[in-house]
């Protein structure tokens with residue numbers, strides 16, 4: 018499965034099979050987590066075989082079942098944390114999908130288990146991403162129109178359209194899709210988050226999707 022196919026096939030999955038993830042797949046995801054942490058300065062941790070984080074009334078209310086594996090999304094608590102967690106976490110989500118696994122970003126319905134994660138002084142556990150073999154493959158979410166999430170000077174280039182299409186398939190908290198991609202001077206792209214619950218994490222996620230869809234060689238990000 019290519020990363021573009023993973024973007025199309027991925028949906029949030031909240032119910033998992035009682036089936037352990039193979040060691041070689043865990044090893045690959047651990048190695049990728051270390052690599053991304055090195056690149057970003059984040060402290061993301063892959064936790065396996067911990068049923069406790071999703072063993073609460075809140076998790077059951079959120080319809081999560083059989084969650085034993087997850088990425089704990091941790092990093093130094095500053096203004097850039099949310100966007101970076103989104104950008105790097107979504108790389109893990111798409112890789113997991115390519116490896117035949119399913120995921121769900123979770124901002125609320127989990128419980129912090131200090132026995133299995135390390136949150137250093139000055140760091141924050143912001144959210145988690147559940148991971149496992151889905152009991153289903155999830156469902157397509159409602160998608161906003163291109164016009165609602167873009168601002169373009171002149172004609173919209175093909176690469177920009179593909180980038181936005183890819184961003185519109187991304188997970189966002191409560192499917193809010195509160196982002197705006199603006200194109201300036203032919204190849205400068207600005208991505209802004211609207212106001213909302215976890216909207217900066219969403220921004221990092223959709224920026225990664227945009228890069229995959231548009232091709233990084235076609236544009237430059239501007240602030």
Ligand SMILES: Cc1cc2nc3c(=O)[nH]c(=O)nc-3n(C[C@H](O)[C@H](O)[C@H](O)COP(=O)(O)O)c2cc1C
Pocket residue numbers: 027028029030031079121122123124125126144155156157158186187188189190191192215218219222
């Ligand atoms: C930052 C973030 C936090 C989320 N938190 C939760 C959550 O607490 N509980 C939940 O069931 N889904 C949560 N989701 C999943 C979204 O509801 C889901 O991505 C959205 O409805 C779009 O559906 P899709 O992922 O299947 O495309 C979260 C998603 C993101 C990106």
